[in-house]
Amino acid sequence: MAISLDQMVISNCDFPLTRRGHERRLALLLSANTLFLERGYDAVSLDDIVNHAGGSKTSIYKYFGSKEGLFIAICDYRRAMFFQDICPAFEQSKNDLRDYLIQNLNNFYIHLLDPENAAFIRLIVERTQATPEFALYIHEQGPKHIQATIAKVLENAHNQKILYCPKPLFSxxxxxxxxxxxEWKTIMGIEIKKTDAEINEYFEYSVDRFLDGHQRV
Structure with a gap:
């Protein structure tokens, strides 16, 4: 089950135990999310967030530790929402591998088409240039997590002799x-001049060629 924005927990920070505390924390998260998207990370101060959300900077320090902690909380939430429909658990007895692989690509593409998602990805890329530790964190929680999930599906298919995939992570x-x-066209704001049907045809063709390359001989 997906967690809500006000349930995101930051290490070494307090988590509200009262309804009022939850409301205050959520207001700060929503305000920061809006302002970061409108102005960019560097252009937003804690005072800006407090003025937009109400309350005081004390609450930000209490619940998030810092402006960066607040940004990470938003990133964690948006990442959870972005990936909850991508790479779900694969059950060999219920799911067709080809359909599963195609559907994951379609889900990813649909999420990318959301202008706010694309804008936030651009914001994350910009922020990672300034903070190497943050870049590593985002990679571990995002791209690397997806790779590991798909690799596990392929490894299981290999072990069950459905595919020949001796290096599942590479695959x-x-x-x-x-x-x-x-993905990069979307992030850079380049128009994708293809219909949904054409995109799906591309995904089907690519997955078929991918599976052809992993057939047992």
Missing amino acids: AQIYIGIIRHL
């Missing part, structure tokens, strides 16, 4: 590459 990286150019 997972190839699979994710199917959508990479669409």
Whole structure:
């Protein structure tokens, strides 16, 4: 089950135990999310967030530790929402591998088309240039997590002799590459001049070629 924005927990910070505390924390998260998207991370101060949300900076320090902690909380929430429909658990007895791989790509693409999602990804990329530790954190929680999830599905298929996939992590990286150019076009604001049907046809073709390359001989 997906967690809500006001349930995100920051290490070494207090978590509200009262309804009023939850409301105050949520207001800060929502205000910061709005302001970061409107102005960018560096252009937003704690005073700006407090003026927008109400309350005081004391609450930010109490619940998030710092402006960066607040930004990470928003990133964690948005990442959870972004990936909850991408790479769900695969059950061999219920799911068709081809359909599963195609659907994951379509889900990823639909999420990318949301202007707010694309804008926030751009914001994250900008922020990672200034903070290497944050860049590593985002990679571990995002791209690397997806690769590991797909790799596990492929490893299981290999073990069950459905596919020949002796290096599942390598293969997972190839699979994710199917959508990479669409992802970067979206992030850079380049119009994708293809219909949904054409995109789905591309995904189907690419997954079929991907599976052809992993057939047992």
